[in-house]
Amino acid sequence: MPELPEVEGVLRALQPIVTGKTIKSVEVSETIYNSKAIGKEAIIKGLDVEQFCLALPGTKIDHLERRSKYIYFHLLKDGLPYMLVSHLGMSGAWFSVKNLHEITEVKFRKHAHVTIYFEEGDLLVYSDIRRFGELRFLETEADYPPLLLMAPEPFDQHALDHFLHMSALPKYENKAIKEFIMDGHVVSGCGNIYATEALFRMKIHPARAVKRISRERKIHLFQEIVIVLLDSIENGGSTISDYRTINGGAGNMQNRLQMYGKKECGFCGTKTKQKTIGGRTSTYCPACQK
DNA sequence: ATGCTGCTCCGGACGC
DNA sequence: TGCGTCCGGAGCAGC
Numbered sequence: 001m002p003e004l005p006e007v008e009g010v011l012r013a014l015q016p017i018v019t020g021k022t023i024k025s026v027e028v029s030e031t032i033y034n035s036k037a038i039g040k041e042a043i044i045k046g047l048d049v050e051q052f053c054l055a056l057p058g059t060k061i062d063h064l065e066r067r068s069k070y071i072y073f074h075l076l077k078d079g080l081p082y083m084l085v086s087h088l089g090m091s092g093a094w095f096s097v098k099n100l101h102e103i104t105e106v107k108f109r110k111h112a113h114v115t116i117y118f119e120e121g122d123l124l125v126y127s128d129i130r131r132f133g134e135l136r137f138l139e140t141e142a143d144y145p146p147l148l149l150m151a152p153e154p155f156d157q158h159a160l161d162h163f164l165h166m167s168a169l170p171k172y173e174n175k176a177i178k179e180f181i182m183d184g185h186v187v188s189g190c191g192n193i194y195a196t197e198a199l200f201r202m203k204i205h206p207a208r209a210v211k212r213i214s215r216e217r218k219i220h221l222f223q224e225i226v227i228v229l230l231d232s233i234e235n236g237g238s239t240i241s242d243y244r245t246i247n248g249g250a251g252n253m254q255n256r257l258q259m260y261g262k263k264e265c266g267f268c269g270t271k272t273k274q275k276t277i278g279g280r281t282s283t284y285c286p287a288c289q290k
Numbered sequence: 291a292t293g294c295t296g297c298t299c300c301g302g303a304c305g306c
Numbered sequence: 307t308g309c310g311t312c313c314g315g316a317g318c319a320g321c
Contacts (some may be wrong), residue, residue, distance in 0.1 A: 001314080001315085003315095030293070035299085035300095039303085040298085040299065041298080041299065042299060044301090045299095078306060087315080087316085088315095089299085089314085089315060089316085090300085090313090090314055090315070091300090091301090091302095091314095103299095107302090111301090128300095129300080129301065129302075130300050130301060130302085130313095130314080130317085131299060131300050131301085131313095132301090132314070132315065133299095134316095146316085170292090171292080171293075184315085184316075191314095191315075192314085192315095193321065231309080278313095279311080279314085280313090280314075281314090283296085286316095
């Protein structure tokens with residue numbers, strides 16, 4: 001499950017490979033073509049397959065940017081800016097190869113759904129087992145308004161003020177803290193793994209109501225989220241289930257996690273508990289987290 | 291005017 | 307072996 005650190009890893013790997021290249025053509029798998037043909041929004045969002053495949057050729061990749069869990073491919077065509085926006089969802093991955101057979105893991109090769117051919121001769125392949133990911137061709141962020149509503153980057157100097165401001169809104173004050181910090185309008189890029197870790201490190205019960213946490217503790221919690229995200233980026237992200245970096249690489253952060261996916265508390269050894277909060281499985285230590 | 295709930299994109303993992 | 311059920315980022319329609 002790629003969260004901010006994993007997406008950052010993908011971005012850093014992708015950047016030197018694709019920057020400056022020109023897209024020659026785009027191919028979409030028969031599976032996606034068929035899903036789209038019966039009206040489903042499978043991976044390619046907002047455009048039909050033909051429009052998408054016609055839009056990209058002739059564009060040059062000017063630079064990449066990560067925004068929350070999205071990767072923006074900033075493009076230029078005839079001097080005009082466009083963007084290809086990518087979200088990996090649950091199981092999306094990019095592969096830079098010379099041909100499809102270079103994707104050695106069968107499950108990724110089998111679910112290769114969008115292939116970008118470069119003028120330079122190599123390919124960029126988007127593979128997605130669960131098809132929860134998305135690709136959008138846009139002129140600007142405003143063409144897909146939810147992008148404008150995302151919380152600031154957690155490392156941005158305004159991010160903490162934004163977080164505190166949101167925590168006082170009626171809409172959020174009665175919410176469970178875990179649901180709150182996993183909301184992309186509140187914190188950018190913090191999913192189940194890092195929300196779980198940050199709350200464990202802070203010894204806060206994931207179901208505790210936002211309004212029952214002091215301002216000081218909220219500030220510390222936000223800082224802990226930033227620390228755990230940066231720690232993960234430094235360690236190449238967490239390689240869990242279907243997440244891969246470019247060309248199938250793996251990170252090391254999964255070995256540093258203390259609560260996510262654990263049977264016993266890494267601190268006191270108590271058997272961990274699981275509770276569904278905001279519709280998502282949440283693991284916590286009933287002894288340490290209050 | 292909010293804010294819930296459920297639906298939608300799916301296949302793999304798991305239990306019986 | 308085979309079938310049913312659960313899971314999940316995130317937006318959105320409908321109540």
